[in-house]
Amino acid sequence: xxxxxxxxxxxxxxxxxxxxxxxxxxxxxxxxxxxxxxxxxxxxxxxxxxxxxxxxxxxxxxxxxxxxxxxxxxxxxxxxxxxxxxxxxxxxxxxxxxxxxxxxxxxxxxxxxxxxxxxxxxxxxxxxxxxxxxxxxxxxxxxxxxxxxxxxxxxxxxxxxxxxxxxxxxxxxxxxxxxxxxxxxxxxxxxxxxxxxxxxxxxxxxxxxxxxxxxxxxxxxxxxxxxxxxxxxxxxxxx
Amino acid sequence: xxxxxxxxxxxxxxxxxxxxxxxxxxxxxxxxxxxxxxxxxxxxxxxxxxxxxxxxxxxxxxxxxxxxxxxxxxxxxxxxxxxxxxxxxxxxxxxxxxxxxxxxxxxxxxxxxxxxxxxxxxxxxxxxxxxxxxxxxxxxxxxxxxxxxxxxxxxxxxxxxxxxxxxxxxxxxxxxxxxxxxxxxxxxxxxxxxxxxxxxxxxxxxxxxxxxxxxxxxxxxxxxxxxxxxxxxxxxxxx
DNA sequence: CGTTGTGTTGATATTAATCAACAAGTGTGG
DNA sequence: CCACACTTGTTGATTAATATCAACACAACG
Numbered sequence: 001x002x003x004x005x006x007x008x009x010x011x012x013x014x015x016x017x018x019x020x021x022x023x024x025x026x027x028x029x030x031x032x033x034x035x036x037x038x039x040x041x042x043x044x045x046x047x048x049x050x051x052x053x054x055x056x057x058x059x060x061x062x063x064x065x066x067x068x069x070x071x072x073x074x075x076x077x078x079x080x081x082x083x084x085x086x087x088x089x090x091x092x093x094x095x096x097x098x099x100x101x102x103x104x105x106x107x108x109x110x111x112x113x114x115x116x117x118x119x120x121x122x123x124x125x126x127x128x129x130x131x132x133x134x135x136x137x138x139x140x141x142x143x144x145x146x147x148x149x150x151x152x153x154x155x156x157x158x159x160x161x162x163x164x165x166x167x168x169x170x171x172x173x174x175x176x177x178x179x180x181x182x183x184x185x186x187x188x189x190x191x192x193x194x195x196x197x198x199x200x201x202x203x204x205x206x207x208x209x210x211x212x213x214x215x216x217x218x219x220x221x222x223x224x225x226x227x228x229x230x231x232x233x234x235x236x237x238x239x
Numbered sequence: 240x241x242x243x244x245x246x247x248x249x250x251x252x253x254x255x256x257x258x259x260x261x262x263x264x265x266x267x268x269x270x271x272x273x274x275x276x277x278x279x280x281x282x283x284x285x286x287x288x289x290x291x292x293x294x295x296x297x298x299x300x301x302x303x304x305x306x307x308x309x310x311x312x313x314x315x316x317x318x319x320x321x322x323x324x325x326x327x328x329x330x331x332x333x334x335x336x337x338x339x340x341x342x343x344x345x346x347x348x349x350x351x352x353x354x355x356x357x358x359x360x361x362x363x364x365x366x367x368x369x370x371x372x373x374x375x376x377x378x379x380x381x382x383x384x385x386x387x388x389x390x391x392x393x394x395x396x397x398x399x400x401x402x403x404x405x406x407x408x409x410x411x412x413x414x415x416x417x418x419x420x421x422x423x424x425x426x427x428x429x430x431x432x433x434x435x436x437x438x439x440x441x442x443x444x445x446x447x448x449x450x451x452x453x454x455x456x457x458x459x460x461x462x463x464x465x466x467x468x469x470x471x472x473x474x475x476x477x478x
Numbered sequence: 479c480g481t482t483g484t485g486t487t488g489a490t491a492t493t494a495a496t497c498a499a500c501a502a503g504t505g506t507g508g
Numbered sequence: 509c510c511a512c513a514c515t516t517g518t519t520g521a522t523t524a525a526t527a528t529c530a531a532c533a534c535a536a537c538g
Contacts, residue, residue, distance in 0.1 A: 199399030
């Protein structure tokens with residue numbers, strides 16, 4: 001339990017319970033033995049590891065997409081910006097997440113560390129060679145990409161068709177499903193981030209949160225601590 | 240030009256100009272020689288081909304995800320529904336598109352043919368065997384999935400943060416970029432479908448369309464024929 | 479203590495949705 | 509070829525949801 005399959009910083013998959021402090025944003029995935037122990041050294045040589053302080057971006061939308069990233073510690077928010085500053089957070093990345101997969105000459109989003117973060121990156125050519133040598137790694141990537149696509153479609157339904165109330169309920173359920181004790185939820189993000197993730201304003205998020213509290217679906221114990229009082233009602237709302 | 244690399248109905252990639260009648264929804268992709276001619280017969284044996292009449296669904300959200308599809312003719316809309324009937328179209332699929340990739344026991348969306356459609360489908364186990372035998376096919380799938388992910392993020396920005404005007408402008412630009420003569424655009428979808436794709440109502444789509452006409456950005460020649468009069472302005476709006 | 483950042487609440491404005499009527503195509507049968 | 513129904517699209521009036529603008533509360537921090 002809780003053991004990661006890591007190749008000198010390359011976290012390919014992880015298992016079981018989640019470290020609740022640093023990355024409740026990472027979903028658990030089952031371990032697959034993608035890279036033989038004997039090859040770790042060779043792999044490590046191909047990778048560049050680095051640390052990113054909280055608040056710093058390490059992938060910038062529009063810049064040349066030269067690298068492929070794997071998050072090995074911490075977490076990040078991924079977003080797109082409009083020229084006038086409107087922002088849409090498209091997702092969060094925790095330990096084990098892969099970033100910069102797309103075949104495009106520039107990055108399609110910005111990634112900003114939400115807490116001190118470590119990554120391990122490869123040049124695209126190295127990545128290609130890596131995938132040629134480890135077909136299981138490629139399978140894993142395809143699996144990951146396919147799942148993210150499903151999540152993205154879910155998010156489109158939310159952004160295009162759900163009310164503020166439904167969005168919040170969905171968000172709370174989604175967040176709480178990722179942690180061991182899902183009744184007491186510590187929100188890992190600010191109101192602004194929730195708003196930008198759900199396509200709302202901070203004011204609407206705040207108001208809707210108190211509204212859910214008035215309905216006794218949740219109880220707020222400080223603005224980051226949420227007690228889930230009626231999971232069924234929230235689930236029904238989230239639809 | 241216009242030659243597809245098809246293995247008895249398996250369209251893996253296509254090249255060059257697009258057949259404007261049946262599938263202006265398919266983006267062109269460069270040809271990659273994924274499957275050797277000699278293996279076509281073996282492949283065809285593993286696949287089930289079928290025809291779907293316009294308006295019929297052939298993938299249903301929530302049903303067991305036993306098959307993996309490849310569209311070989313026609314086009315489809317992909318959508319998710321809420322219990323009360325609200326609908327979000329998450330994308331369109333044309334010739335060469337792959338559907339049902341995700342590792343999940345049920346489909347995450349519904350696919351409905353927009354015109355008579357042909358597909359070629361494999362069981363998941365067959366697919367796995369196929370990918371083991373043709374790593375290039377797997378690479379292609381990863382490439383496709385990664386690109387769709389980028390498109391999905393773009394759509395999230397649109398649904399979460401753009402105005403009706405911006406959404407329409409983006410839609411018109413996006414549609415017109417897929418056809419050979421991008422100044423005269425024949426919309427392949429109804430107002431209802433545009434609305435469900437952009438997270439709006441038909442009324443808002445209709446109003447915004449006439450508004451764009453009043454601004455002389457476009458001219459409507461019948462509700463499906465759009466003359467793009469000021470592509471630059473539309474591009475700026477689409478952001 | 480002030481200061482700053484973050485969150486909440488209130489008043490008002492704005493956008494898009496809803497409800498409703500009508501117009502324009504499209505297809506069918508006489 | 510026309511009358512009719514039927515679907516699809518447009519326009520208008522009104523409402524509802526959320527955004528915007530503004531004030532204030534609260535906590536963290538020097």
